[in-house]
Amino acid sequence: MTVLQTSRTDPTPPARKGRRRATALSGTDRIVLLLMVGVPTLLHVALVWVPTLSSVLLSFTSWDGIGDLDQITFVGTRNYVDIFTAYPRFWPAVQHNLIWLAFLILLPTSFGLLLAVLLDRQLKFTRIYQSVLYLPVVLALAMVGFIWQLMYEPNLGLVNNVLGIAQSSPVDWLGDSDINIYAVLIAAGWKHTGYVMLLYLAGLKSFDPSLKEAAALDGANGWQTFWKVTFPVLKPINVIVLVITVIEGLRAFDIVYAINRGRNGLELVSVLITDNIIGESSRIGWGSALAVILLVISLGFIITYLVQVFRREERT
Amino acid sequence: MAEVSYVGASRVFAGSPPVRAVDQLDLDVADGEFLVLVGPSGSGKSTALRMLAGLEDVDEGTIQIGSKDVTNVPPKGRDIAMVFQSYALYPHMTVAENMGFALKLRGTPKTQIKEKVAEAAAMLDLTKYLDRKPKALSGGQRQRVAMGRAIVREPSVFLMDEPLSNLDAKLRVETRANIAALQQRLGTTTIYVTHDQVEAMTMGHRVAVLKDGILQQCDTPRALYDKPANAFVAGFIGSPAMNLKTVPLAPEGARLDGIVVPLERTALSAAQSAGLSSVTFGVRPESLRLASVEEEGIDMTVELVEELGADALVHGAVKIGDGSERFVVRVDGRTPPQLGQNVKIAVRDASEVHLFHPETGERLTD
Numbered sequence: 011m012t013v014l015q016t017s018r019t020d021p022t023p024p025a026r027k028g029r030r031r032a033t034a035l036s037g038t039d040r041i042v043l044l045l046m047v048g049v050p051t052l053l054h055v056a057l058v059w060v061p062t063l064s065s066v067l068l069s070f071t072s073w074d075g076i077g078d079l080d081q082i083t084f085v086g087t088r089n090y091v092d093i094f095t096a097y098p099r100f101w102p103a104v105q106h107n108l109i110w111l112a113f114l115i116l117l118p119t120s121f122g123l124l125l126a127v128l129l130d131r132q133l134k135f136t137r138i139y140q141s142v143l144y145l146p147v148v149l150a151l152a153m154v155g156f157i158w159q160l161m162y163e164p165n166l167g168l169v170n171n172v173l174g175i176a177q178s179s180p181v182d183w184l185g186d187s188d189i190n191i192y193a194v195l196i197a198a199g200w201k202h203t204g205y206v207m208l209l210y211l212a213g214l215k216s217f218d219p220s221l222k223e224a225a226a227l228d229g230a231n232g233w234q235t236f237w238k239v240t241f242p243v244l245k246p247i248n249v250i251v252l253v254i255t256v257i258e259g260l261r262a263f264d265i266v267y268a269i270n271r272g273r274n275g276l277e278l279v280s281v282l283i284t285d286n287i288i289g290e291s292s293r294i295g296w297g298s299a300l301a302v303i304l305l306v307i308s309l310g311f312i313i314t315y316l317v318q319v320f321r322r323e324e325r326t
Numbered sequence: 327m328a329e330v331s332y333v334g335a336s337r338v339f340a341g342s343p344p345v346r347a348v349d350q351l352d353l354d355v356a357d358g359e360f361l362v363l364v365g366p367s368g369s370g371k372s373t374a375l376r377m378l379a380g381l382e383d384v385d386e387g388t389i390q391i392g393s394k395d396v397t398n399v400p401p402k403g404r405d406i407a408m409v410f411q412s413y414a415l416y417p418h419m420t421v422a423e424n425m426g427f428a429l430k431l432r433g434t435p436k437t438q439i440k441e442k443v444a445e446a447a448a449m450l451d452l453t454k455y456l457d458r459k460p461k462a463l464s465g466g467q468r469q470r471v472a473m474g475r476a477i478v479r480e481p482s483v484f485l486m487d488e489p490l491s492n493l494d495a496k497l498r499v500e501t502r503a504n505i506a507a508l509q510q511r512l513g514t515t516t517i518y519v520t521h522d523q524v525e526a527m528t529m530g531h532r533v534a535v536l537k538d539g540i541l542q543q544c545d546t547p548r549a550l551y552d553k554p555a556n557a558f559v560a561g562f563i564g565s566p567a568m569n570l571k572t573v574p575l576a577p578e579g580a581r582l583d584g585i586v587v588p589l590e591r592t593a594l595s596a597a598q599s600a601g602l603s604s605v606t607f608g609v610r611p612e613s614l615r616l617a618s619v620e621e622e623g624i625d626m627t628v629e630l631v632e633e634l635g636a637d638a639l640v641h642g643a644v645k646i647g648d649g650s651e652r653f654v655v656r657v658d659g660r661t662p663p664q665l666g667q668n669v670k671i672a673v674r675d676a677s678e679v680h681l682f683h684p685e686t687g688e689r690l691t692d
Contacts, residue, residue, distance in 0.1 A: 220414035223381050228428035228479075229402040238427075242418040 062305070069299035075292050089299035100300075103277040106191055110198070110278070111259030118199040119255060122206025127236070129207070130214040144208055146201040155268030158197035159184065187275030194276060198265055202258060206251055213247035214240070249319050256311045260304060279304045328482040328515060330355040330378065334387030337373050347373040349539040350387065358513045360506070362530030364520055366562070370539035371519045375485050378517065379408050391483060407476035408485040411492065413468050415460040415475075421447070422456040425474045446474045449508070466497050473505070477512070484509070484516040490525065502529060523563050527551070535559050557687035560608045560680055566639055566654050570608045572684045573646055580607045583624050583645045587673055593681045593691040605690065606682035611639060611656040613678035614671050616663065623670030626653060631662050638662040642669070
């Protein structure tokens, strides 16, 4: 009744009505909206897209970064060919990145999940445990590197002293190029575990407790409830954790740079990029090509995974 | 199929003072019975149900299913199935997987699971949806899947925790009838929790009314309506609620607005022998009528008329002592009085008046 009456007494002619509704914002609203959308877009384009696309362009050139832009010479795919065939530091770095990724997916992720499940059981002082375990996440990776350098110090460090080998036959955890990557991974994993734990904990907190009760009534024990109900329901969190882990694994840089500038067994692709672009050699084109390779690898991982997830979502 | 008994069962939540969510509950449910636990929120009805399910500890007393004491048995050992308010369907499983989950855990052969799921799905009109995930279903369909998951198990007791509260009004009435019919057909002992007294009255063979964790009365819907054990049950059961007013007692009846409403002799003598000077006087809206001008009646000013079609509810103010109290009268829908009109109301029959103790609320009439 009321609806009918208002539309009848509406003074606006029907033809204009549609147009009016489409732009039902006042002038100030539009300016505010334009600023709120425009400024971040501009910043995003200027700080993300321009450098990314410039890197892609520069990767096909040779430039020492000094002097005018007319010094840039186009070299085609030569940088890429040389990186893959004639750059001795490249393949070890890729291998280290892959080890890094595999380690982060296997250990800190599962350990973080385990901690989250334990902390979700309403233990006493759970807040304190959560804070302690999350603390490494807020530290910069460079800081983590510094802390673990002290831990791994051959004669005075905690690790060798706890093992009781500080005096007799100290292991140089960070100096030995055969084992230092694993020593650093433990430090990186220490930080990553807290991150994963927090993500899973958030997922568990939003989990409908009656699902667990239903499973218990259906006859599931704790193990079955977790693997058949809790874990599959946490799927969105699993996606986030995996994407974050891949990103962390590929962009790892500061921790090795803080320890020994990424040399002697700790080479990573990100270190090579930095060395070539801001290092002494200053080969901008070469460094950009390395950066593009890393970008493509990351995109490959993430796009494949997301496509799979969304396809599975659609099917259901 | 089995009978269920609560024997002095209590659930006490720690705190200062500790909260007795369910207090010394004694309740026997017969084999195949449909018992409804009803009460306002915080009355302990859901806690009582969860104690039976094993999801809540029993701090005092015992609970028995069949002849077995299950007080300390974990949920999976109790042979019960529960329908949750939120349905608690596993979101990553299809309808068929949801319904067959319990059987799968029990190690039932696949063909047998499929058979039983198909049978239950046919009963609930879910056959078309067996391959869908819960999120692709409507609220009513989800509710039926939750029912189906319980049925497939063939448990000895069904527990239902407000299973209709997430449905819209029309669907709720429909599903209400379906659940009652299904229970009749399966003959499984069922305990059903609701805060809605209409659901309780229409579905239950017997209804147990709880308040503050204490059982107030457990009886058939008819008996609850006709002979509420105390003023709380009288006010809780029935819609619109019974008119309950504390009024002074006169030698022949109850004094309202200058006139004396005659009461049954047994009731009156019960009140007088208890040495009371006033009583809580209860009369249902349909036990009141509009009186003609010549008759003796209680003066009432009409404040609101709710027309329901077949009949109308007249709300009005009646003077009692120094204040004024609201009364509701159910009248014929065709000739309701006007707003602001002064009318006279009278009690249809003295036997329809309920009397309660003004302090304890206990029923005085028998």
